[in-house]
Amino acid sequence: xxxxxxxxxxxxxxxxxxxxxxxxxxxxxxxxxxxxxxxxxxxxxxxxxxxxxxxxxxxxxxxxxxxxxxxxxxxxxxxxxxxxxxxxxxxxxxxxxxxxxxxxxxxxxxxxxxxxxxxxxxxxxxxxxxxxxxxxxxxxxxxxxxxxxxxxxxxxxxxxxxxxxxxxxxxxxxxxxxxxxxxxxxx
Numbered sequence: 001x002x003x004x005x006x007x008x009x010x011x012x013x014x015x016x017x018x019x020x021x022x023x024x025x026x027x028x029x030x031x032x033x034x035x036x037x038x039x040x041x042x043x044x045x046x047x048x049x050x051x052x053x054x055x056x057x058x059x060x061x062x063x064x065x066x067x068x069x070x071x072x073x074x075x076x077x078x079x080x081x082x083x084x085x086x087x088x089x090x091x092x093x094x095x096x097x098x099x100x101x102x103x104x105x106x107x108x109x110x111x112x113x114x115x116x117x118x119x120x121x122x123x124x125x126x127x128x129x130x131x132x133x134x135x136x137x138x139x140x141x142x143x144x145x146x147x148x149x150x151x152x153x154x155x156x157x158x159x160x161x162x163x164x165x166x167x168x169x170x171x172x173x174x175x176x177x178x179x180x181x182x183x184x185x186x187x
Contacts, residue, residue, distance in 0.1 A: 021171035023163045030125075030152030031163035035171055037178045040142045041185055044108040044133040047143055050181055051111060051131065054081065057180035062118060062169055064097045076105050081113055097121075100129060109133055116151070118169065119162075125153035129170075147174055 021035030039047070050056065052075035058068040063083055070084040079102040087093025100115030111131045120127065129149045136142040149170050151159070 021167055021174070023167050024148075026160040026163035028159060030150070031159055031166070032148065032150045033163060033167035033170055034146070034148040035167075035174060036144055036146040037174060038136070038142050038144050039178055039181055042143050042181045044135055044143055046184075047133050047145065047181055048075070048108045048111075050184065051075070051133075051177065057177045058173055059176055062173070071099075073102075075102065075107065075111060077102055079105070081115070103128070117149075117166070120151060120155070120166070123153065123155040123157075125151055125155055125159075127151035145174065145178065 021033065024032040024034050026032075052073045054071045054073050055069045058071055060066055060068040063071060065083055065085050070086065071082070072084075073079065073081040080098055081100040081102070083097045083099065085095035085097060087095070098115065099117055099121075100113035102111065103114050104110060104112035109132065113129050114126060115121075115129075116123065116125045116127055117129075127149055130147065132144075132146045134144045134146070136144060147170065149166065151166070155162075
């Protein structure tokens with residue numbers, strides 16, 4: 001099977017268009033970052049099944065514990081995108097962190113979560129991250145993965161200045177997710 005998928009990859013039948021991400025808007029009140037990527041050979045249902053498994057594709061560099069394997073996501077309303085924070089001495093010292101909370105889930109189509117990622121969490125900010133999975137109408141059966149993260153509130157730093165960094169982190173995660181989907185095809 002691996003050789004068949006490798007041959008298809010080489011032939012260009014299963015490809016991913018590079019992720020495009022950008023800061024759409026930014027000022028002292030908040031910012032909007034968004035992007036998209038196109039993947040061929042992956043169904044929306046397959047992508048959803050992997051989307052709700054962030055331990056498989058999220059970067060450990062952008063986790064509180066330093067290990068993405070400690071992250072989980074329950075893909076239903078009020079589900080937690082959370083992370084276990086193992087204690088150094090005993091199970092009683094274990095902690096946890098909520099990155100976001102699911103506010104809308106349409107399996108195979110849309111995941112919407114509310115929360116503040118990374119350094120935004122310690123400020124009076126909230127954000128809404130929407131990830132959409134949409135099959136293209138053409139005969140190539142590609143899947144478009146798009147995301148938008150809207151953040152607003154009060155922070156002790158410039159929201160306009162931090163927007164590009166947040167965009168970079170979200171874009172990195174979506175690129176890792178896309179690469180993970182393609183890697184799953186190879187298995």
